[in-house]
Amino acid sequence: MKHSFPKTTAGLILFMLFSFVINTSAQKISVNNLTVEHLTNPLSVDHPHPRFSWKIVSEIKNTSQASYEIRLGNTASFSKKALWNVDQKGDESVLVAYNGPELSSKTKYFWQVRVKDNHGNTSAWSPVQYFQTGLKASDWTAKWIAVEGRDSSLASPLFRKDFEVKKTIRSATAYITAKGLYEAHINGKKLGNHYFAPGWTSYKNHLQYQVYDVTKSFNKGENTIGVILGNGWYKGRIGFNNQHDFYGDTRALLLQVEIEYTDGTKEVVNTDNSWKTANGPILSSNIYDGETYDARLEISGWDNIKFKETASWKPVSILENGTEKLVGMSGPTVSKHEEFKALKIFKTPAGETVVDFGQNLVGWVMLKAKGPSGTKITISHAEVLDKAGNFYTTNLRSAKQQNNYILKGEYEQVFEPHFTFQGFRYVKIQGFPGELKLEDLTAVAVYSDMNATGKFTTSNTLLNQLQHNIQWGQKGNFVDVPTDCPQRDERLGWTGDAQAFASTAAYNMDVPGFFTKWLKDVSADQLPNGSVPFVVPNVISERDAGSSGWGDVATIIPWDMYVAYGDKGILEAQYGSMKKWVDYISSVAKDNLWNSGFHFGDWLFYRPNDDNDGRAAVTDKYMIAQTFYAHSTQMLLNAAKVLGKTEDVEKYSSLLEKIKKAYVSENMTENGKLASNTQTAYVLALQFDLLPENMRQQAAERLAQNVRDYGNHLTTGFLGTPYLCHVLSRFGHQDVAYDLLLQESYPSWLYPVKMGATTIWERWDGIKQDGSFQTADMNSFNHYAYGAIGDWMYKNIAGINPVSETPGYKAILISPKPGGNLTSASGELETVYGTVKSSWTIKDGVFKLDVTVPANAKATVILPKNSKKEEIGSGNYHFETKY
Numbered sequence: 001m002k003h004s005f006p007k008t009t010a011g012l013i014l015f016m017l018f019s020f021v022i023n024t025s026a027q028k029i030s031v032n033n034l035t036v037e038h039l040t041n042p043l044s045v046d047h048p049h050p051r052f053s054w055k056i057v058s059e060i061k062n063t064s065q066a067s068y069e070i071r072l073g074n075t076a077s078f079s080k081k082a083l084w085n086v087d088q089k090g091d092e093s094v095l096v097a098y099n100g101p102e103l104s105s106k107t108k109y110f111w112q113v114r115v116k117d118n119h120g121n122t123s124a125w126s127p128v129q130y131f132q133t134g135l136k137a138s139d140w141t142a143k144w145i146a147v148e149g150r151d152s153s154l155a156s157p158l159f160r161k162d163f164e165v166k167k168t169i170r171s172a173t174a175y176i177t178a179k180g181l182y183e184a185h186i187n188g189k190k191l192g193n194h195y196f197a198p199g200w201t202s203y204k205n206h207l208q209y210q211v212y213d214v215t216k217s218f219n220k221g222e223n224t225i226g227v228i229l230g231n232g233w234y235k236g237r238i239g240f241n242n243q244h245d246f247y248g249d250t251r252a253l254l255l256q257v258e259i260e261y262t263d264g265t266k267e268v269v270n271t272d273n274s275w276k277t278a279n280g281p282i283l284s285s286n287i288y289d290g291e292t293y294d295a296r297l298e299i300s301g302w303d304n305i306k307f308k309e310t311a312s313w314k315p316v317s318i319l320e321n322g323t324e325k326l327v328g329m330s331g332p333t334v335s336k337h338e339e340f341k342a343l344k345i346f347k348t349p350a351g352e353t354v355v356d357f358g359q360n361l362v363g364w365v366m367l368k369a370k371g372p373s374g375t376k377i378t379i380s381h382a383e384v385l386d387k388a389g390n391f392y393t394t395n396l397r398s399a400k401q402q403n404n405y406i407l408k409g410e411y412e413q414v415f416e417p418h419f420t421f422q423g424f425r426y427v428k429i430q431g432f433p434g435e436l437k438l439e440d441l442t443a444v445a446v447y448s449d450m451n452a453t454g455k456f457t458t459s460n461t462l463l464n465q466l467q468h469n470i471q472w473g474q475k476g477n478f479v480d481v482p483t484d485c486p487q488r489d490e491r492l493g494w495t496g497d498a499q500a501f502a503s504t505a506a507y508n509m510d511v512p513g514f515f516t517k518w519l520k521d522v523s524a525d526q527l528p529n530g531s532v533p534f535v536v537p538n539v540i541s542e543r544d545a546g547s548s549g550w551g552d553v554a555t556i557i558p559w560d561m562y563v564a565y566g567d568k569g570i571l572e573a574q575y576g577s578m579k580k581w582v583d584y585i586s587s588v589a590k591d592n593l594w595n596s597g598f599h600f601g602d603w604l605f606y607r608p609n610d611d612n613d614g615r616a617a618v619t620d621k622y623m624i625a626q627t628f629y630a631h632s633t634q635m636l637l638n639a640a641k642v643l644g645k646t647e648d649v650e651k652y653s654s655l656l657e658k659i660k661k662a663y664v665s666e667n668m669t670e671n672g673k674l675a676s677n678t679q680t681a682y683v684l685a686l687q688f689d690l691l692p693e694n695m696r697q698q699a700a701e702r703l704a705q706n707v708r709d710y711g712n713h714l715t716t717g718f719l720g721t722p723y724l725c726h727v728l729s730r731f732g733h734q735d736v737a738y739d740l741l742l743q744e745s746y747p748s749w750l751y752p753v754k755m756g757a758t759t760i761w762e763r764w765d766g767i768k769q770d771g772s773f774q775t776a777d778m779n780s781f782n783h784y785a786y787g788a789i790g791d792w793m794y795k796n797i798a799g800i801n802p803v804s805e806t807p808g809y810k811a812i813l814i815s816p817k818p819g820g821n822l823t824s825a826s827g828e829l830e831t832v833y834g835t836v837k838s839s840w841t842i843k844d845g846v847f848k849l850d851v852t853v854p855a856n857a858k859a860t861v862i863l864p865k866n867s868k869k870e871e872i873g874s875g876n877y878h879f880e881t882k883y
Helices: 009-027 461-477 495-508 512-525 553-565 568-588 621-642 646-667 679-687 693-709 721-730 734-741 750-754 785-798
Strands: 029-036 051-058 065-073 084-089 108-117 129-132 144-146 157-165 169-179 181-186 206-213 221-230 252-261 266-270 276-279 282-286 290-294 317-319 325-328 334-341 344-347 353-369 376-382 402-406 413-415 422-430 441-448 454-458 800-802 811-814 824-830 835-843 846-853 858-862 869-872 875-882
Touching: 029 108, 029 129, 051 108, 169 181, 169 221, 221 252, 221 282, 334 353, 353 376, 353 402, 353 461, 422 441, 441 461, 454 461, 454 495, 454 785, 461 495, 461 750, 461 785, 495 512, 495 553, 495 721, 495 785, 512 553, 512 568, 553 568, 553 621, 568 621, 568 646, 621 646, 621 679, 646 679, 679 693, 679 721, 693 721, 693 734, 721 734, 721 785, 734 785, 785 800, 785 824, 811 835, 811 846, 846 858, 869 875
Parallel strands: 206 325, 290 402, 811 858
Antiparallel strands: 029 051, 065 084, 065 108, 108 129, 144 252, 144 317, 157 221, 157 276, 169 206, 169 252, 181 221, 252 266, 282 290, 334 441, 344 353, 353 413, 353 422, 353 441, 376 402, 376 422, 454 824, 800 811, 824 835, 835 846, 846 875, 858 869
């Protein structure tokens, strides 16, 4: 359509007014943050019906989506007919499933969306986004390659291939995986910005591959691909008892580059017998022990063009295809994040040179150094100093956590490891040539790419530091899998820790992709009888499975993720695993009582050193097991209702009644006292609704009194702690919950904060009041389990709550509950619909609350000391009430 400018003044005014109306209308609503399967522009989507999500931005209050349009094609232009075009009424904007023609493998698809709101405004089409489908098994033409002979060297082998590009490239895609870890280079440059690929999965069941758009990486003419392999979790030391080669004894590479030229022809560059291999400068590399790098053995230009191979480059060995199922990467990659400058260099009383970075973190140190050839610099890592101020590594057990760099003496180099990571605040430097300066060292935090979603602050600086510690405990232990700790010879995916912390994790960071990936391994490593291992991926024994509170990860995390993100697909994918776990418990239960087998119980509960008066809070393990039997059955029942599995709803409803009846009969007196008179016993019975309703309040009174009897201290361990304050708040003891949270003496959440912690400790008294340490063989200073209090802080102090009946914060409950002499608090959460905010102050007897609700969502607001409910739509709101 052709437009001409108006020739009269009146016409010009009308034109300007018309333009203004169009522009302001266009600005009233827009869509952004488009994702596919929780990821932005993913390159390895295996799902046949990928799900699309978007967020709506509108400054108009009470805005909801009335309809949406999605169009999808195999080009970035939709001028031609789209492959799929849907125009649908409704407010669905999260995980909308594709239902068009069958998608082809290894194909890039482009899509965009626009929406219409309930006020009649229509957005512009969103910017075009894309996703790429993964490879089918038959699409792989590459061969597994490895070093010749037995892979017995500790060194990381190099692999390389030269090839020529004779035409102009339209697109080029690399598909890469390895048995072990890999780092890929094209023409001298590292490919991608992530580390520890292909990630850690249940390798015996499935192995991930990564996809890279390498269109701009190749030159017309000569090109070189180079890859370094490391031991990683596959072949290196992992688990206990100095265990090596758990998954296999041979590192191997599988690489396939598919090139499409502008003339329509295609070419594939594969790993095959044309590749060559040699050893490089990485002499050894292991997760626990660190890396040794000899710069004198660097092969200049080995990964670039015009390199001349010498006799040291040998032919590769071709391996038969393994039994692993190759799958596209579904979770976030691991990459570098925050950097920390060295704060202080000092000599310890023992005369060692130590550097303090001020934060316990996970990653490594980048070191700048120049010196005589052969100079060996050793960097050792520790979380804490001992009472005397010396470097302390006894709690690392057998893990060396040590990187060694051998200089070649030609120029200043920057060293950092390739296939290992450390947990540390302090480093000890040995062998550095000349004077060590602060600018020579930079600490880099490395963890899975998860956007920060939550913010939480209060008027109490100690609580703010606690929140900081919770977040950094999560960062340090979310390195591809949710580990228990990141420093000693363990670093395993302990299931009990993960289930305890999952709901808190979903407040702090965007974790659906992270947990979706890991839950696949929970299912894969689940035993045939339904029992769930203590750790996932399982690198210990099949005998090490079936503990209450640990195996229940199979039911708890899928439900938590569904509530937090509205992802019904997680329940669908995990339902079989959930059901197998509950059925396993039923198979070993007698008369509906789970009173057999090994259980960790309330791990690391309060146990004073001299327990002459019986102060230790010992909770019967079978009593705990029964509560989690009920809880897992309830989670399964919830999932069955969501998924419309009516027969299972009936079956497990009946089972749940029997479990609760058996619990009461076995563990409660007629007067309501529990067999184990501990905080954890009452917390779990009340949290999971095992007691008759008319007996619950008196049980809560006993719990509150128990807390008072311990001088307002908690005595709970890994299983009781996540629910302790929740139960107290639910049954009218908000004051006791705050007293516990703000308790500064041991045992409490703030005791480690007062002792200088920058992460969450494994033990309540990892460092004792006299400065000495707890037992060294189990004393991590970066363990996130006790950080589960974060869930309560967001829900009760900030007052931001999901509503499970309308999950994913489609419906929000804003219900802050002030206490503990706090005068202000602010919480913020980036949900799948947008940003939710709840910020309050108390001054001069007036409570003021500011609330933000994202478009296409709604909220119920309940002010403190007021049972009145205020229903609101999207927008910004201010409330005041006397307090």
